[in-house]
Amino acid sequence: MQRETVFDLIGVGFGPSNLSLAVRLAEEAGAADLAHCFIERQPEFGWHRGMLLDDCRMQISFLKDLVTQRDPKSRFTFINYLFERGRLNEFVNLKSFYPTRVEFHDYLRWVADAFDKRVHYGETVTSIEPVHAAGKGGAIGSLRVFSRDGEGREWQRVTRALSVGVGGTAQVPEAFAALGPHNVVHSSSYLTSIERVVGKPEEAKKRVAVIGAGQSAAEVFMDLSRRFAHVDASLVIRSGALKPADDSPFVNEIFNPAYTDVVYAQPKDARRTLIEGFRDTNYAVVDRPLIEQIYEMLYLQTVSDEPRHRLLANTAIEAAMRTANGQIELTMRDRLTGHARAERFDALVLATGYRRDTHIALLEGLAPHLGDALAEGNVARDYRLATPGHFKPRIYLQGCCEDSHGLSDTLLSVLALRSDEIAASLLEHATGDETISRNPARQKNGVSGGRMAFAL
Numbered sequence: 001m002q003r004e005t006v007f008d009l010i011g012v013g014f015g016p017s018n019l020s021l022a023v024r025l026a027e028e029a030g031a032a033d034l035a036h037c038f039i040e041r042q043p044e045f046g047w048h049r050g051m052l053l054d055d056c057r058m059q060i061s062f063l064k065d066l067v068t069q070r071d072p073k074s075r076f077t078f079i080n081y082l083f084e085r086g087r088l089n090e091f092v093n094l095k096s097f098y099p100t101r102v103e104f105h106d107y108l109r110w111v112a113d114a115f116d117k118r119v120h121y122g123e124t125v126t127s128i129e130p131v132h133a134a135g136k137g138g139a140i141g142s143l144r145v146f147s148r149d150g151e152g153r154e155w156q157r158v159t160r161a162l163s164v165g166v167g168g169t170a171q172v173p174e175a176f177a178a179l180g181p182h183n184v185v186h187s188s189s190y191l192t193s194i195e196r197v198v199g200k201p202e203e204a205k206k207r208v209a210v211i212g213a214g215q216s217a218a219e220v221f222m223d224l225s226r227r228f229a230h231v232d233a234s235l236v237i238r239s240g241a242l243k244p245a246d247d248s249p250f251v252n253e254i255f256n257p258a259y260t261d262v263v264y265a266q267p268k269d270a271r272r273t274l275i276e277g278f279r280d281t282n283y284a285v286v287d288r289p290l291i292e293q294i295y296e297m298l299y300l301q302t303v304s305d306e307p308r309h310r311l312l313a314n315t316a317i318e319a320a321m322r323t324a325n326g327q328i329e330l331t332m333r334d335r336l337t338g339h340a341r342a343e344r345f346d347a348l349v350l351a352t353g354y355r356r357d358t359h360i361a362l363l364e365g366l367a368p369h370l371g372d373a374l375a376e377g378n379v380a381r382d383y384r385l386a387t388p389g390h391f392k393p394r395i396y397l398q399g400c401c402e403d404s405h406g407l408s409d410t411l412l413s414v415l416a417l418r419s420d421e422i423a424a425s426l427l428e429h430a431t432g433d434e435t436i437s438r439n440p441a442r443q444k445n446g447v448s449g450g451r452m453a454f455a456l
């Protein structure tokens with residue numbers, strides 16, 4: 001009988017969160033023999049590829065890369081990336097802390113390439129189930145992680161700890177849910193879908209509504225106006241104006257790693273109040289330079305007397321329906337006058353944000369063993385889901401702990417230190433159990449052809 005490898009850690013998702021953890025484990029001498037791997041749904045590394053617009057910049061300093069705050073001497077710093085790519089001096093000449101997202105994506109991919117052997121790309125984790133510890137009553141000793149690859153094959157792996165870093169899921173408000181996907185694009189897949197939806201610039205005019213008041217909505221609106229001469233775009237926002245993201249220095253301190261302690265130390269209600277008080281650093285706000293570009297673009301239209309694009313402020317969308325000819329009719333109410341009107345569009349881009357609850361469905365198979373921990377978001381300071389005593393595996397949550405750990409949780413701001421904290425917790429609890437296989441060689445297709453295969 002084939003003996004099953006038990007991993008010390010499996011990471012679900014290989015975005016910046018688990019990538020940063022991979023780096024941390026590689027650089028920590030004590031973690032050298034931890035058996036670990038990552039499972040990533042995309043066929044190769046990719047960071048928000050659907051919004052990788054050419055001219056968009058990072059909203060965070062490059063010094064908040066995957067490692068610098070923890071160890072500026074690491075070989076995985078953004079500065080070393082520039083050095084190895086032969087662009088360090090030219091980057092310095094730009095006098096900017098904010099590289100383009102395209103360049104930061106290249107940095108992340110450069111780091112990810114170093115961990116290729118640890119990552120099973122093209123596999124989606126579908127469920128996780130408890131594994132009872134032999135001879136220990138009802139105790140749960142480890143977890144079985146099920147995944148499915150692009151060819152429909154299922155894989156399973158067993159682990160004693162899990163790091164869930166699955167990011168957000170496109171949020172589609174109820175008013176748009178019934179429209180279906182035809183000519184309705186969420187911003188997360190904007191670049192991969194927009195040409196199919198609006199066609200090429202030489203084609204017939206298209207009316208496109210962009211819904212949302214945040215950074216992605218503003219970026220999409222600008223991109224439509226720049227690249228698609230045949231598109232008339234309307235940016236529809238509920239608020240009275242596009243508002244700038246507050247990135248002033250005192251406010252920015254809430255993204256310091258130390259601020260996680262401040263938030264975490266508060267009682268639940270006080271945490272919410274703290275987070276709400278700083279919402280305008282991240283939600284429904286836009287970088288000031290982009291607001292200025294949009295304002296100027298709309299102003300120049302009035303100079304040339306060729307109004308093509310519009311900002312519809314104070315506008316609530318009350319209904320969305322598909323017309324007989326496939327267009328989308330939006331019923332919009334002016335929130336100041338109360339006046340409602342209907343307008344038709346050829347396509348919608350929903351820049352309506354992300355849900356951060358994917359982990360709950362993913363961990364559903366464990367729910368009967370977790371008490372209230374999952375439902376109540378009960379997470380320890382070291383990002384470990386607070387599980388009952390009989391449940392031994394450790395589950396670390398990344399990117400879905402905003403309520404307990406603060407606004408930096410969904411961002412890049414604290415990655416270098418969060419991965420340090422998780423690695424420390426992981427090592428502290430590693431038991432050194434002899435039955436565990438160490439450092440298994442990667443052998444994805446260990447048992448191939450079958451519907452279900454054990455995999456390393």
Ligand SMILES: Cc1cc2nc3c(=O)[nH]c(=O)nc-3n(C[C@H](O)[C@H](O)[C@H](O)COP(=O)(O)OP(=O)(O)OC[C@H]3O[C@@H](n4cnc5c(N)ncnc54)[C@H](O)[C@@H]3O)c2cc1C
Nearest residue numbers: 013015016017040041051058059124125166167399411412
């Ligand atoms: C367009 C855009 C720009 C942004 N810019 C910034 C910025 O400038 N600064 C900043 O601080 N933050 C920014 N953010 C916030 C963003 O959340 C973080 O940058 C970062 O992506 C968080 O990393 P993550 O690994 O937690 O999540 P993600 O980057 O979302 O990665 C999660 C990964 O998990 C994979 N996955 C999901 N489900 C499964 C599954 N079931 N099985 C296997 N794999 C799975 C996904 O394919 C994905 O690769 C931006 C967000 C967006 C959408």
